[in-house]
Amino acid sequence: MALRVIGLVVPSGANAFKAVNVAQKAGVHTSSVRSLRYGWLAYALGERTTPRLKQNSKIITLDGNLSSGKGALAQKLADRLGMLYMPEPDTFYLDKMTGEKEPLPVDFNGMCSLEKFYTDPKAADGNSYRLQMWMYTMRLLQYADALEHLLTTGTADSEVPRSVLCSAQRPVRSRQGVILERSPFSDLHYNEIKGISICEFLPPHLVIYVDLPAEDVQKKLKQSGKSYLQNVPLTYLKSIEDSYKKSFLPKISSVDGVFIVCRPQVAEDIDYLKFEKGPWLEQDDVTYHHMRMLVEDKQRVATLTHIPKFLPEITIGAHDYDEKYYAFKSLPGKKYAPGYNADVGDKYIWLK
Incomplete structure (x- = not known):
């Protein structure tokens, strides 16, 4: 399928929130890409998750229509909690x-355009399909990043002697929870692809739905600085609202609580939640171990969306894939693994 090109650039074990800031240190006969990651040995030597799960060690998602205020509320809740x-x-x-x-060309980012989706949703080149499939994959990768953050924080993974010590030998630090805008669970497209991928993940502990009427959403979009959002049809916005209320919210009812948010004291309300039901309560250190092994392998996560289907409008054939592969490899710093490309200034390559 078109999105198989994702395999060219998905990092193994990368955290989206760490990738820009973490500087790899390379020494003699050590690879800058062979970072010491959590694995079976750390688990066998005592690395456990459940002792560090505290009250706010949760995954919370905010869902709602376009420009419904999800982002502002999510940031407020994150700061508060x-x-x-x-x-x-x-x-x-x-x-x-x-x-x-800097962002790479769209050929290596789904070959799709959000602006074109809103200005020409029925484009014959398959842009709408590629965009929605690409965004589902991005949400899946981000959700894996969120789970990895939840299961990893509070440990000293980069310090091997400490990471393999049993919990009794070092201070117990709590896992930090994550708040996201939307998630792959609220994506209502392409049931076959979602069915074979989302089943590998636990749902959010809590879903908060921001209930803003479609008419108000359209008014906000008309005032947006993005011209391609100013003419989004009301029928489209109503279809999103209906999908949430008639399909997603009933299906996600297994999550501990679903808030219909129209009040500012939502953070205080969360403090009183008991979280007494849901699949998270059925987990133990063994299942957390397997989940952690999955979510740190982003190539494996991305591959979950691959299905053997041929759609002429959007499928990338072998020759096109080969062309894009070598085009990607010709970009500066992409010919070899990170740390081994002299064309971008990597030093002492022969010592690594």
């Missing part, structure tokens, strides 16, 4: 994961 806020991913989320200084 001491959680990590992850904004809704855009089409260039993959570039943020790989730490690109």
Whole structure:
């Protein structure tokens, strides 16, 4: 399928929120890309998750229509609860994961355009399909990043002697929860692809739905600085609203609570939630171990969306894929693994 090109650039074990800031240190006969990651040995030597799960070690998602105020509320809640806020991913989320200084061409980012989706939703070139599939994959990768953050914070993974010590030998630090705008669970397109991928993940602990009428959403969009959003049809906005209320919210009812938000004291309301039901309560250190192994392998996560279907309008054939592969490899710093490309200034390559 078209999105198989994702395999060219998905980093293994990368955190989107760490990729830009973490500097790899290379020494003699050590690879800058062979970072010491959590694995079976750390688990066998005592690394456990459940002792560090505290009250706010949760995954919370905010859902709602376009421009419904999800982002502002999510940021407010994250600050109030001491959680990590992850904004809704855009089409260039993959570039943020790989730490690109500037976004790569769209040929390596789903070959789709959000602006074209709103101005020409029925474009014959398959842009709408590619965009929605690409964004589902980006949300899946971001959700994996959120789970990895939840399961990893509070440990000293980069310090091997400490990371393999049993919990009794070091201070117990709590896992930090994450608040996201939307999630792959609220994506209502392409049931076959969603069915074979979302089943590998636990749902959010809490879903908060921001209930803003479609008419108010359209008024806000008309005042937007983005011209391609100013003429979004009301029928489209109403269809999103109906999909949430008639399909997503009933299906996600297994989550501990679903808020219909129209009040400012939502953060205080969260403090009183008991979280007494849901699949998270059925987990133990063994299942957390397997989940952690999955979500740190972003290539494996991305591959979950691959299905053997041929759609002429959007499928990338072998020759096109080969062409794009070598086009990607010809970009500065992409011929070899990070740290081994002299064309971008990597030093002492022969010692690594």
